[in-house]
Amino acid sequence: MNYVNVVIDNNSRHTDSYFTYGDPYGVSRGQVVNVTFGKGNKEKTAYVFETGIEPAASIKKLKSISSVSDICLTEEIMDTCIWMTRRYGIRHSDAVKCFMPYGKATKPGKEKRPINDVTGEMQNIDALTEEQAAAVSEISKALEAGEQKNFLIHGVTGSGKTEVYMQSIAEALRMGKTAIMLVPEIALTKQVTDRFVARFGKEKVALLHSKLTGRERFDEWMRVRSGEARIVIGARIGVFAPLENIGLIILDEEHEATYKSDQTPKYETVDVALKRLMHYRGTLILGSATPSVVSYQRAKEGIYQLIELKERYNSVPLPLVSLVDMREELKAGNRTIFSDRLYREMKSALDDGTQVILFLNRRGYSTSILCKECGEPLKCPECGITLTYHKSDNAAVCHYCGKKYPVPDECPKCGSKYIKYIGTGTEKVEEYTKQLFPDRKVERLDLDTAKNRGEINRIIGGFSKGKTDILIGTQLVAKGLDFKNVGLVGVVAADVSLNIPDYRSTERTFQLVTQVSGRAGRGDKVGRVIVQSYTPDNFALTCAAAHDYADFFAKEIKLREYMNYPPFSDMILAAFTDDDEQNAKKSAERCREYIIAKTGVGSDSIFEARPSPNFKGEESYRYQVLIKSRRGQRNKFMFYLVEFGDRLLEEKCSSILTIDVNPYSSF
Numbered sequence: 001m002n003y004v005n006v007v008i009d010n011n012s013r014h015t016d017s018y019f020t021y022g023d024p025y026g027v028s029r030g031q032v033v034n035v036t037f038g039k040g041n042k043e044k045t046a047y048v049f050e051t052g053i054e055p056a057a058s059i060k061k062l063k064s065i066s067s068v069s070d071i072c073l074t075e076e077i078m079d080t081c082i083w084m085t086r087r088y089g090i091r092h093s094d095a096v097k098c099f100m101p102y103g104k105a106t107k108p109g110k111e112k113r114p115i116n117d118v119t120g121e122m123q124n125i126d127a128l129t130e131e132q133a134a135a136v137s138e139i140s141k142a143l144e145a146g147e148q149k150n151f152l153i154h155g156v157t158g159s160g161k162t163e164v165y166m167q168s169i170a171e172a173l174r175m176g177k178t179a180i181m182l183v184p185e186i187a188l189t190k191q192v193t194d195r196f197v198a199r200f201g202k203e204k205v206a207l208l209h210s211k212l213t214g215r216e217r218f219d220e221w222m223r224v225r226s227g228e229a230r231i232v233i234g235a236r237i238g239v240f241a242p243l244e245n246i247g248l249i250i251l252d253e254e255h256e257a258t259y260k261s262d263q264t265p266k267y268e269t270v271d272v273a274l275k276r277l278m279h280y281r282g283t284l285i286l287g288s289a290t291p292s293v294v295s296y297q298r299a300k301e302g303i304y305q306l307i308e309l310k311e312r313y314n315s316v317p318l319p320l321v322s323l324v325d326m327r328e329e330l331k332a333g334n335r336t337i338f339s340d341r342l343y344r345e346m347k348s349a350l351d352d353g354t355q356v357i358l359f360l361n362r363r364g365y366s367t368s369i370l371c372k373e374c375g376e377p378l379k380c381p382e383c384g385i386t387l388t389y390h391k392s393d394n395a396a397v398c399h400y401c402g403k404k405y406p407v408p409d410e411c412p413k414c415g416s417k418y419i420k421y422i423g424t425g426t427e428k429v430e431e432y433t434k435q436l437f438p439d440r441k442v443e444r445l446d447l448d449t450a451k452n453r454g455e456i457n458r459i460i461g462g463f464s465k466g467k468t469d470i471l472i473g474t475q476l477v478a479k480g481l482d483f484k485n486v487g488l489v490g491v492v493a494a495d496v497s498l499n500i501p502d503y504r505s506t507e508r509t510f511q512l513v514t515q516v517s518g519r520a521g522r523g524d525k526v527g528r529v530i531v532q533s534y535t536p537d538n539f540a541l542t543c544a545a546a547h548d549y550a551d552f553f554a555k556e557i558k559l560r561e562y563m564n565y566p567p568f569s570d571m572i573l574a575a576f577t578d579d580d581e582q583n584a585k586k587s588a589e590r591c592r593e594y595i596i597a598k599t600g601v602g603s604d605s606i607f608e609a610r611p612s613p614n615f616k617g618e619e620s621y622r623y624q625v626l627i628k629s630r631r632g633q634r635n636k637f638m639f640y641l642v643e644f645g646d647r648l649l650e651e652k653c654s655s656i657l658t659i660d661v662n663p664y665s666s667f
Contacts, residue, residue: 001022002022002023003022004053005048007093009045010093019037019046021062023065027048029075031047031048032072033046033069045069047093049078088266104215112219113202115197118194119194131311132159136168140168143175143248146281149283150274150303151283151305153286153309155307156318156547157517158312158482159289161252170199172283180249180273181232182239184253184258185258187450188252188479189233191460192233193207205231206229207220210235221242239269239276248282249282249285250286251269251270252288254270260663264658266659290514292507293567297557298567317521318521318547319489319518319528319529320529321544321545322528323541326339326533338492345490345528346437349528356487356489357471358492359490359492359512360426362423363388363399365390366388366391367425369420369421371413372418374411374413374414380400383400388425389407390427407419433470437469440469441467442471442472443470459471464483475512478515478516488520491513491531491533492532495535509540510552513545517544539555566662570661571626571627572629572634573624573625574591574624574627574659575622575657575659577656578655578656584622584655585621588624588625591625591657592607595641595644599633605629606628609623634661638659
């Protein structure tokens with residue numbers, strides 16, 4: 001009898017280890033099998049991690065594998081899963097599930113293809129620019145040499161990064177390799193898919209993202225695993241595509257926070273991409289007009305090879321950006337959403353036959369509901385954060401958990417009937433715009449309108465074809481969309497992201513303003529951008545207006561170094577969730593003491609345990625410890641955090657530990 005070590009798909013930290021079973025089938029590593037487990041001999045799914053095992057002589061009775069699934073993961077995938085457990089402090093089964101197909105198999109001949117109706121969008125490329133040709137040449141050399149190499153393409157908006165991606169993928173395919181093309185938002189997959197289908201054909205392309213149906217995701221996964229599809233397009237889950245011989249992984253708009261998972265496992269997409277490419281000696285391409293400070297610093301240090309595309313394709317000039325001081329508008333008596341300058345520019349652009357994009361990174365109608373008497377804002381009973389008023393639903397909505405509540409007639413705290421709506425969201429901007437321009441077609445693109453793939457495609461398609469005159473949206477409209485007839489972009493409130501209590505707030509503001517500005521003037525006319533702000537002298541805005549990334553980076557990196565923020569450190573968040581608040585607090589405090597004792601690091605780098613902001617689960621509590629780890633010390637802290645978690649398991653403590661490295665939502 002052969003023996004194997006498997007990991008049981010069981011929702012418990014206590015069983016996250018290898019279990020030895022007899023193997024009457026001759027299974028391979030990565031095989032998905034069924035076994036009986038526990039006292040009740042319940043049937044469980046299991047994953048084969050090791051084969052050729054010699055059981056200890058003291059073990060007298062061993063169960064055998066009951067049956068074998070048709071699904072088998074690759075050696076590289078299993079190695080990556082083991083690496084993920086150490087990197088992110090997660091269970092083996094959490095890592096494996098990232099690579100497993102979602103949904104169920106369909107009957108032969110009944111497979112669903114999400115791109116069946118895609119006709120493709122062929123772009124007329126006369127010739128590559130000198131900068132594009134040089135970029136493709138450098139990437140091709142790395143592919144040809146079969147060396148694991150990383151490129152950061154810093155290309156201004158409209159410089160033709162997508163064409164560089166496609167030329168590089170064509171080169172990888174010519175060499176018999178495969179490729180993964182990732183975008184930060186599902187809304188962007190349609191435009192990319194249209195272009196890739198036109199260039200490479202439907203049969204070579206597969207689509208993987210969470211908006212597909214279960215059947216579509218399963219069938220696409222099987223096409224990839226069988227080798228039929230050699231190019232995968234997707235959002236961040238596409239990095240787990242079961243491809244073999246991966247030659248190229250591309251992260252477009254690499255700076256976007258959506259590449260960091262906010263659910264367990266809390267992985268960084270670029271980390272997983274690098275790990276997979278190391279196995280195949282493949283090439284990583286990160287592309288952005290506004291690279292993250294961390295990535296650009298890595299390029300400065302030689303970890304990434306920097307490629308710059310400084311000119312727009314066909315030498316179209318960058319848009320003209322103007323900053324409007326909204327304090328002056330108030331002094332002049334203008335208390336409306338639009339400054340006089342923005343209104344005039346909108347009217348001029350529409351009269352010229354061009355389209356307008358209005359950007360505001362706040363959805364809903366009003367950002368808060370306030371009592372005039374006691375000043376108390378209406379908060380979510382579950383999450384404890386301020387609710388947003390949505391006029392279309394006549395409801396107060398929690399943007400954290402998604403729950404909706406009726407708007408009260410009186411203040412829940414003091415009973416006053418004087419309820420006031422504060423702030424502006426995209427819904428209010430849409431209403432006001434329709435009042436100002438009643439004869440124009442106005443659409444809104446945010447998480448409220450983009451509820452499914454069909455609606456996203458309808459809104460974007462309508463604007464792309466010129467059926468919509470004014471498109472209002474959140475950051476969905478700022479990310480990589482290519483429209484030819486946008487004459488004006490208006491940033492309604494640039495201060496929204498500046499006022500977030502996060503060390504990345506200036507970086508995020510610079511990126512958003514630059515990215516949304518880049519949607520203007522991609523045709524044959526110079527685009528215009530109006531940025532409204534109450535702090536127009538902030539360097540994030542002045543640098544964005546000047547299209548000066550180098551100046552922004554120089555200022556921001558000095559601040560990061562002075563404050564010892566990433567890339568000069570790693571921020572590690574250890575969170576403890578428990579049904580008992582005191583248990584959660586005690587576990588967090590014990591963890592802090594344990595890490596200080598084990599590492600000898602000063603208490604000023606391991607912050608006091610405190611309740612997690614914006615968390616109040618149903619009858620559960622969460623306390624967290626934030627660790628500022630100096631560069632190069634991350635693995636040490638992770639080791640002791642996992643060790644502490646194991647200690648809690650041995651003690652049968654009810655607190656659940658979650659580790660998040662460089663989180664985006666802890667401040």
